[in-house]
Amino acid sequence: xxxxxxxxxxxxxxxxxxALNRVNPTDPKAGNYEGLHYTGSIGSxxxxxxxxAQEPNTVWCTDSAANKIYSFMQDGxxxxxxYGIFTGPTGICADASYFYVVDMDTAYHNLKRFNxxxxxxxxxxxxxxxxxxxxxxxxxxxxxxxxxxxxxxYVFDTTTNAMTGVSWQxxxxxxxxxxxxxxxxxxxxxxxxSNSNDILVYSPTGILTSSFQYSFNIQGFALCGSYLxxxxxxxxxxxxxxxxxEAQVLANYGQGNGKVDAPGPCDAFADGTILVGDVTTIKVxxx
Amino acid sequence: xxxxxxxxxLIVLFTSAVFGFGxxxxxxxxxxxxxxxxxxxxxxxxxxxxxxxxxxxxxxxxYFKAGNFNAALKYYFYVTKIAPTNVKAWKKTAFCYYxxxxxxxxxxxxxxxxKYDPADKDAADFMDFYKTIMSNSASVxxxxxMFDPLWRSAICPGFGQFxxxxxxxxxxxxxxxFGALGLTFYEASDEKAKYSKYVTANENQEIAFDEAQSSxxxxxxxxxxxxxxxxxxxxxxxxxxNSDEARGLSVEIRGKSVYLAASMGW
Numbered sequence: 001x002x003x004x005x006x007x008x009x010x011x012x013x014x015x016x017x018x019a020l021n022r023v024n025p026t027d028p029k030a031g032n033y034e035g036l037h038y039t040g041s042i043g044s045x046x047x048x049x050x051x052x053a054q055e056p057n058t059v060w061c062t063d064s065a066a067n068k069i070y071s072f073m074q075d076g077x078x079x080x081x082x083y084g085i086f087t088g089p090t091g092i093c094a095d096a097s098y099f100y101v102v103d104m105d106t107a108y109h110n111l112k113r114f115n116x117x118x119x120x121x122x123x124x125x126x127x128x129x130x131x132x133x134x135x136x137x138x139x140x141x142x143x144x145x146x147x148x149x150x151x152x153x154y155v156f157d158t159t160t161n162a163m164t165g166v167s168w169q170x171x172x173x174x175x176x177x178x179x180x181x182x183x184x185x186x187x188x189x190x191x192x193x194s195n196s197n198d199i200l201v202y203s204p205t206g207i208l209t210s211s212f213q214y215s216f217n218i219q220g221f222a223l224c225g226s227y228l229x230x231x232x233x234x235x236x237x238x239x240x241x242x243x244x245x246e247a248q249v250l251a252n253y254g255q256g257n258g259k260v261d262a263p264g265p266c267d268a269f270a271d272g273t274i275l276v277g278d279v280t281t282i283k284v285x286x287x
Numbered sequence: 288x289x290x291x292x293x294x295x296x297l298i299v300l301f302t303s304a305v306f307g308f309g310x311x312x313x314x315x316x317x318x319x320x321x322x323x324x325x326x327x328x329x330x331x332x333x334x335x336x337x338x339x340x341x342x343x344x345x346x347x348x349x350y351f352k353a354g355n356f357n358a359a360l361k362y363y364f365y366v367t368k369i370a371p372t373n374v375k376a377w378k379k380t381a382f383c384y385y386x387x388x389x390x391x392x393x394x395x396x397x398x399x400x401x402k403y404d405p406a407d408k409d410a411a412d413f414m415d416f417y418k419t420i421m422s423n424s425a426s427v428x429x430x431x432x433m434f435d436p437l438w439r440s441a442i443c444p445g446f447g448q449f450x451x452x453x454x455x456x457x458x459x460x461x462x463x464x465f466g467a468l469g470l471t472f473y474e475a476s477d478e479k480a481k482y483s484k485y486v487t488a489n490e491n492q493e494i495a496f497d498e499a500q501s502s503x504x505x506x507x508x509x510x511x512x513x514x515x516x517x518x519x520x521x522x523x524x525x526x527x528x529n530s531d532e533a534r535g536l537s538v539e540i541r542g543k544s545v546y547l548a549a550s551m552g553w
Contacts, residue, residue: 020503026489027485037489253489254489255487256488
C-alpha cells in the first residue's frame with residue numbers, strides 16, 4: 001500500500017511540476033519569439049549623435065553635446081573616451097587603420113582622423129578639409145568615405161586624402177535634412193532624410209535606385225543582412241532590403257527598457273545585434 | 288500505536304474505584320474498622336436508646352450530622368455486621384460512603400437496601416443514577432458508523448479526528464492541511480503576479496520567468512502536500528472510526544465496582 005501511495009505521489013509531483021508556458025514574444029525561448037530582444041545598454045551620454053558598429057565587436061559613438069567620442073566593446077566595456085578636440089561631433093566611421101570623426105568645426109578639421117591604437121595622437125589628424133561645408137554624417141565603403149551635409153553626399157578617398165569630385169544632391173530638395181548614411185555590401189549608398197521621412201538608395205555614383213517614404217521621422221537606421229532597421233516612435237521597424245517593404249515592427253512590446261519609443265541613431269553588427277541610440281544611452285537588441 | 292497512549296489517563300469517575308482497587312468484597316466481608324468501645328459506652332450512657340442497635344445508629348447520626356462521615360460510618364457499618372438485614376443501617380452506611388465519594392461501596396450498600404426493601408425510594412433513585420451511567424456505557428460501546436467521521440473530515444480536515452476524539456491528530460491534520468492550503472494559495476497568487484510580470488516584460492525575461500516558475504513549483508508542491516494531508520486525514524478518520532478513543536469514556540463494572548475511564552488519543 002505504501003509503495004502505491006509513494007508511486008502516486010511521485011507521479012503527481014513529476015507531472016505536476018511542469019514548466020509554465022513561455023508566451024512572451026521578447027523571450028528568446030518562447031514559441032512566439034519575435035526574433036529580437038533587449039539585452040542591455042551601453043554608455044551614458046548627454047546627446048548621442050551617431051553610432052557605428054565595427055566588426056568584430058567595437059562600438060563607436062559620438063556625443064554632440066559633451067563633445068566626446070567613445071569606443072566601447074560590444075559587451076559595454078569602454079575602451080576609451082576622447083574629448084577636448086571636438087566642437088560638436090555628429091558622425092563617426094572606422095576602418096581597420098583609422099577612425100574618422102565628423103565634427104561641427106566647419107572652420108578647421110571638420111573630418112578628423114585618428115589612430116585607434118593611439119587615439120590621442122593628433123599627428124594623424126586629417127588636414128583642413130571642407131571648410132565651407134557643415135558635415136553631419138559619414139559612412140565608409142572600401143577606401144571611400146561618404147560624407148553628408150544636410151542635403152548633399154560627398155565622396156572622400158582615404159588613399160589620397162582628397163575629395164573624389166563625386167557628389168550628388170539628395171532629392172527631394174529643397175528642405176532635405178539627411179540624418180544618416182550607410183553603404184550596403186554592393187557599395188550602394190543608403191540615405192535617410194528626416195524632412196521627407198524617406199529612405200533613398202543610390203548607386204555608388206549617385207543614381208537614385210529606389211526609395212520609400214515612412215510615416216515617422218527617421219533619425220537613423222541600421223543595415224543588417226537583408227533588412228534595414230529603423231527606430232521610430234512605434235518601435236523598431238524591420239524593413240526588407242532592397243525591396244524597402246516593411247516586414248515587422250520590433251521592440252514595441254511590454255514594459256521595461258526593451259522598447260524603442262523614439263527615433264535615433266542606429267547601427268548593427270553582422271551577427272544581428274542592433275544598437276539603437278536613445279539620447280543618453282545605446283540600447284542593445286540581440287537576436 | 289494509540290493504544291500506548293490512549294489509556295494514559297484513567298479518570299475514575301468514582302474516586303472510590305481508584306482507591307478501592309483491592310475490591311469491595313474484602314472490606315465488606317471483613318470489617319475494616321474497629322469500633323471504639325469507650326465511645327460507644329459514652330453514647331449509650333447519655334442517650335440510652337431502646338436497643339443496642341438503636342444506640343449505634345443514634346451515635347452514627349450524631350457524627351453524620353456533625354459531618355464526620357468516617358466516624359459515623361464505623362457505627363453504621365458495625366450495625367450491618369451485627370444485623371445484616373437492617374435496612375436502615377445499610378442505607379445510612381450507603382449515605383456515608385456516598386458523602387465520602389466512595390460510590391462503589393455506596394452502590395453495594397444501596398443494593399443491599401433494595402434487597403431488603405425494594406420500595407426504598409432513596410436507594411431506588413441512587414440505583415437509577417447508576418443505571419443511567421451503565422446505559423451510557425452501553426451506548427458508547429455501540430458500533431459507530433464510518434461515514435460519520437468520514438464526512439466530517441471530508442468537509443473540514445481534522446474534524447473527523449475530533450469526532451473520533453483524537454484531538455491531537457485532529458489539530459495536526461487540520462494545521463497541516465490548512466497551512467499547506469494557505470501556502471498553496473499564497474504561492475499561486477505570487478506565481479500569478481510574477482507570471483504576469485514575465486508576460487509583459489521586455490527585459491530580463493529569463494529572471495522573471497524563473498521567479499514565476501519557482502513560485503509555480505512551490506504552489507504545486509504545497510498543493511500536493513495539502514492534497515496528501517487531506518487524503519490521509521480522511522483515511523485516518525475512517526480507519527479510526529471505531530477506535531477506543533472514538534468510543535471515548537468507558538464505564539466498566541468490575542465485580543461490585545463501577546469505573547469510568549477515558550483514553551487520551553494522540
